[in-house]
Amino acid sequence: MTQIDTKHFLCRVEDGIATVFLDRPERKNPLTFESYGELRDWFRDLHYDDTVKAVVFASNGGNFSSGGDVHDIIGPLTKMSMKELLAFTRMTGDLVKAIVNCGKPVIAAIDGICVGAGAIIAMASDLRIATPEAKTAFLFTRVGLAGCDMGACAILPRIIGQGRAAELLYTGRSMSAEEGAAWGFHNKLVAASDLEAEAHALAERIAAGPNFGNMMTKTMLAQEWSMSIEQAIEAEAQAQAICMQTADFERAYHAFVNKEKPVFEGD
Numbered sequence: 001m002t003q004i005d006t007k008h009f010l011c012r013v014e015d016g017i018a019t020v021f022l023d024r025p026e027r028k029n030p031l032t033f034e035s036y037g038e039l040r041d042w043f044r045d046l047h048y049d050d051t052v053k054a055v056v057f058a059s060n061g062g063n064f065s066s067g068g069d070v071h072d073i074i075g076p077l078t079k080m081s082m083k084e085l086l087a088f089t090r091m092t093g094d095l096v097k098a099i100v101n102c103g104k105p106v107i108a109a110i111d112g113i114c115v116g117a118g119a120i121i122a123m124a125s126d127l128r129i130a131t132p133e134a135k136t137a138f139l140f141t142r143v144g145l146a147g148c149d150m151g152a153c154a155i156l157p158r159i160i161g162q163g164r165a166a167e168l169l170y171t172g173r174s175m176s177a178e179e180g181a182a183w184g185f186h187n188k189l190v191a192a193s194d195l196e197a198e199a200h201a202l203a204e205r206i207a208a209g210p211n212f213g214n215m216m217t218k219t220m221l222a223q224e225w226s227m228s229i230e231q232a233i234e235a236e237a238q239a240q241a242i243c244m245q246t247a248d249f250e251r252a253y254h255a256f257v258n259k260e261k262p263v264f265e266g267d
Helices: 033-046 069-075 080-101 116-124 139-143 152-160 162-171 177-183 192-207 210-226 229-243 249-257
Strands: 009-016 017-021 054-057 106-110 113-115 127-131 136-138 175-177
Touching: 017 033, 017 192, 033 069, 033 080, 054 192, 106 116, 106 192, 113 116, 116 136, 116 152, 127 177, 127 192, 139 162, 152 162, 162 229, 175 177, 210 229, 210 249
Parallel strands: 017 054, 054 106, 106 127, 113 136
Antiparallel strands: 009 017, 136 175
16 A cells, blocks of 8 residues: 555555545544645646556545535635635636546545535545435535535536436535435445445446546546537547557457456556
């Protein structure tokens, strides 16, 4: 296991799986200006890191994240100029873009409180595993803001549907774990004691697949939102033709012929 040198969140990498989590459990893991920025930069750089094949964004101390810190973020925001505020909101949006464009499947392992920007990080992840105790809230209207934060009005309806997303974004109420599972926000509910193991098992299963193909899948899932069906079919034709040039595609063929399980190497 390798511990990555980060200052404002914790990160370790083992067997191609990166595990990241916020490390202020006594405050339910709020985000700060510094952790926003460092997470954004780390996910941006991840696109060029072939040693990491999948990411688990984990909970810590029974909670995922309480969102932006009231004292470290919300208080100072009330004193900023419009130019400073826009720089901040663009920076937080850049974190979502970095997660979406990092080229690696990201699994959110959600326990306890998952609200505000924490809920956005979970939303921006590719897959979400949660405990029955998970409570997810996009609570921006409850602090006098709009529900349209960090891409929520674009991404959340695509996961749970327009009407359900509208209710959560207008009211800021908590979505229970059971609702999240029924609505498709959570892929699976597991006991808190099994959360990290289940998330890593899923990450390992994905990481054992063709990593170039996984990157292409993630890319297409993001890019095809704004495509017509005709454009999407053509884009997928080109993406698949590229994947057919990889050594992993040839490995899978030979393994099938020899009645063996393919061992992918990511090239």
